[in-house]
Amino acid sequence: MSDPLPVWFAVQAELLGHDEEVDSQSRSCFDCYDDTTLFGMFHLTRDCLAFVADLVRYRMKKFLLTPLSLDAMIMLTLNFYARGCYFPALKNRFDLKTNCDDIVITVSDVLAGLSDQFITLPLTRRARIDMAHIVEEFCGIPDVLALLIPAHFKITEGPFELHVNSLGYASVVCQIICDLDGNILSVEQCCAGGTHEQDLWSTSFRGREIEEELYGRYWVVGGEGYDLSKRVLTPVPDPINEAQAKFNAAHAKLREVARATLRSLKWRFRCLNQLGFEQHKLTNVVKACCVLHNIAMKFSVPLPQGHEIFDDHQPRNPCSELPGICPDAVKARQDIIDTKFSGRFS
Numbered sequence: 001m002s003d004p005l006p007v008w009f010a011v012q013a014e015l016l017g018h019d020e021e022v023d024s025q026s027r028s029c030f031d032c033y034d035d036t037t038l039f040g041m042f043h044l045t046r047d048c049l050a051f052v053a054d055l056v057r058y059r060m061k062k063f064l065l066t067p068l069s070l071d072a073m074i075m076l077t078l079n080f081y082a083r084g085c086y087f088p089a090l091k092n093r094f095d096l097k098t099n100c101d102d103i104v105i106t107v108s109d110v111l112a113g114l115s116d117q118f119i120t121l122p123l124t125r126r127a128r129i130d131m132a133h134i135v136e137e138f139c140g141i142p143d144v145l146a147l148l149i150p151a152h153f154k155i156t157e158g159p160f161e162l163h164v165n166s167l168g169y170a171s172v173v174c175q176i177i178c179d180l181d182g183n184i185l186s187v188e189q190c191c192a193g194g195t196h197e198q199d200l201w202s203t204s205f206r207g208r209e210i211e212e213e214l215y216g217r218y219w220v221v222g223g224e225g226y227d228l229s230k231r232v233l234t235p236v237p238d239p240i241n242e243a244q245a246k247f248n249a250a251h252a253k254l255r256e257v258a259r260a261t262l263r264s265l266k267w268r269f270r271c272l273n274q275l276g277f278e279q280h281k282l283t284n285v286v287k288a289c290c291v292l293h294n295i296a297m298k299f300s301v302p303l304p305q306g307h308e309i310f311d312d313h314q315p316r317n318p319c320s321e322l323p324g325i326c327p328d329a330v331k332a333r334q335d336i337i338d339t340k341f342s343g344r345f346s
Contacts, residue, residue, distance in 0.1 A: 043269070051299070080100070081269045086100050119294060132145060139251075141254070146220050151265075156170075172193055198226050211230060211231050221234075230332075236337070247337045265289060267307045
C-alpha cells in the first residue's frame with residue numbers, strides 16, 4: 001500500500017476497464033442524499049462511495065441475474081457494513097422482499113475478490129526499504145516490514161463452544177498485517193475464536209511466505225502470543241536492563257498502531273462488532289470491509305465521530321505451553337537491542 005496515489009488509482013482504472021456503461025457521475029445511486037446523510041448511512045464520502053459502487057457494478061452486472069437492482073444491493077450492503085443492521089428506509093425504498101443476508105453475502109463475495117488488488121504487502125524492493133525506514137524513524141527498530149495482530153470479531157451464530165475466546169465470548173479470529181499508516185496489507189481466513197495466535201501464524205499462507213523471506217529479510221512485529229522466530233519480532237519477556245526495556249517500549253509503540261488500525265476498521269464498519277452469519281461466509285465479509293478500509297484510507301475519509309473513545313478489548317490467546325527457544329532469533333533480537341537501544345554505538 002506504499003504505492004504513490006496516482007499509480008494506485010491508475011491500477012484501479014484498469015480494473016474498471018473502459019465500459020461506457022460505467023459512469024458514476026451520470027448514474028450514481030447516491031445522488032438523492034446530501035453529503036451528511038451519506039456519511040451517516042455509509043461512513044464513507046460521496047467520491048469514495050461512487051468509486052466503490054462502480055467497482056461492484058462492473059463485476060456483478062455481467063454475471064448476476066437478479067430482479068433486484070445492483071444499486072439496491074450495493075446500498076443495502078454498504079449500509080449494513082457501516083451500521084451493523086439493515087436501515088428500514090432503504091428496505092422500503094427498494095421494496096425488498098428477499099433475504100437481506102443473502103444480498104450482503106453476494107456483494108461481499110465481489111468485494112472480497114478485489115483483495116488481491118487492494119490488500120497487498122509491498123512488492124518492490126524500494127517500497128520495502130522505504131517502509132522499513134519509516135518504521136525505524138518512528139520507533140528506532142530497524143528492518144520492520146509490517147505489524148501483525150490477531151483480530152477477533154464477535155459472532156451471534158454457530159457452535160459457540162468451539163469459538164469461545166479468552167474473554168469468554170464467541171468470536172472468529174483473523175490474522176491481520178498492517179503498516180504504520182494503518183493500511184491493511186494482509187487478512188487471512190476466519191478461524192474459531194479460541195485459536196492460539198501462534199497457530200494462526202504457523203498455518204497461514206502469508207506467514208509461510210514471510211518466514212521463507214519471500215519479501216526479504218525483514219521483521220513483522222507481533223505480540224506475546226507469537227513465538228520469536230526468524231522473521232517475527234516479539235518483545236523481551238521480563239527485561240533485565242534498560243536497553244531491553246527501551247526496546248520493549250519501542251515495540252509497544254508499533255503494537256499500539258496495529259491496535260489503532262483494528263479499532264478504526266471496527267468503528268467504521270460496525271457490522272464487525274457483531275457478525276451473525278455462518279463461519280464459512282464470514283471471511284468474505286471481513287475481507288470486504290478490509291478492502292473498503294484501504295479504499296477509504298486512499299480517499300482520506302475521516303472516521304465517524306466517537307472513534308476517540310471507542311475501546312476494543314481484544315482477547316489474548318497465547319499458547320499454553322512454552323515455545324522452544326530459537327537461539328538465532330534470540331541473538332538477532334539482542335543484536336538490535338545492543339546496536340539501537342544500549343547507547344553503545346550512539
